[in-house]
Amino acid sequence: MLSRLFIIVLFVPFLLWIFLKGDVMFLVFTLAIIGVSLHEFYKMLKDKGFEVASRIGLGLGLFLPLAIYFQQNSKNIFSYFKFEFFKQINFDMGGFIVFAIILLSLRQIFKVKIENAMAEISYTMFGIIYVAYLFSYILLLKYEFPNGRVLVTMTFILIWTCDSAAFIGGKTLGGKIFKRRLAPKISPNKSIEGAIFGVLGVFGVILIFDKLYLAIANAICKFSIISKACSPETYQSIGLKAWEAFLLALAIGVFAELGDLVESKIKREFGIKDSGNLLLGHGGFLDRFDSALFVLPIVYFFMKYVAH
DSSP states (O other): OHHHHHHHHHHHHHHHHHHHHOTHHHHHHHHHHHHHHHHHHHHHHHHTTOOOOHHHHHHHHHHHHHHHHHHHHHHHHTTTOOOHHHHTOOOOHHHHHHHHHHHHHHHHHHOSOOTTHHHHHHHHHHHIIIIIIHHTHHHHHHHSSTTHHHHHHHHHHHHHHHHHHHHHHHHHHTTTSOSSEEETTTEEEEEHHHHHHHHHHHHHHHHTHHHHHHHHHHHHTTSTTSOGGGOGGGOOOOOOOHHHHHHHHHHHHHHHHHHHHHHHHHHHHHTOSOSOSTTGGGOOHHHHHHHHHHHHHHHHHHHHHTOO
């Protein structure tokens, strides 16, 4: 219990500091989460006897956030060079998937062993898409919107809110209204009541987020080590309408639960409790960021195509 509390007290403020400070530290954070989570995923597969091209998978997985960061910052990085070619480089995420499949297929051509060739490509590719591709939306969310770092901060606060509200709702009302559990074979403790509480909790926080963010930013930005970029004066209001807030809350509630259940099913298939043990009582990195894998793309597309 104490170890779990220690991780929460240390880790959450550190994450908020990274989200508000941004840029290079933000990229390092993204690389660390993707790298460790991919390693945990491939290790789970290997420990159960599945063949996987883990080194190529890790290399491709770490290349993806670097490529996105490079695309968003190429004009600044090469501002001192006169070569227009560097300034016009554009990265396409769909093209990355094509490149990854071709590279993994070429590897199989040069291997002598024929058995499990397609399985190895599939497992490796799934890890790249599931972990690296989905989590890399954190960079798109940050760089493609004027208030990107605020949206990232909001996304993680809403994920934590959903998790906490669902836990409280499940403990107090779980099974009392709906007899059937949410996913009894995958996660017997999850209840429909808890899931509803999660959505309502997220909805409430979205409605007060602008004031909440300013309070957090004012508290964290008092430290001199925080850059001016996190100054509350630069804040641009999220300003979602009530119906937009509810729709986003519903989407986050559904996909946060889905992300958690997908990873739970993977672990149940492999017969393990946690993906790793780096976070003491909290398990591995994949355990802590499984919901974010599904929520980050949802928030990105919501803010791009729905919110006005």
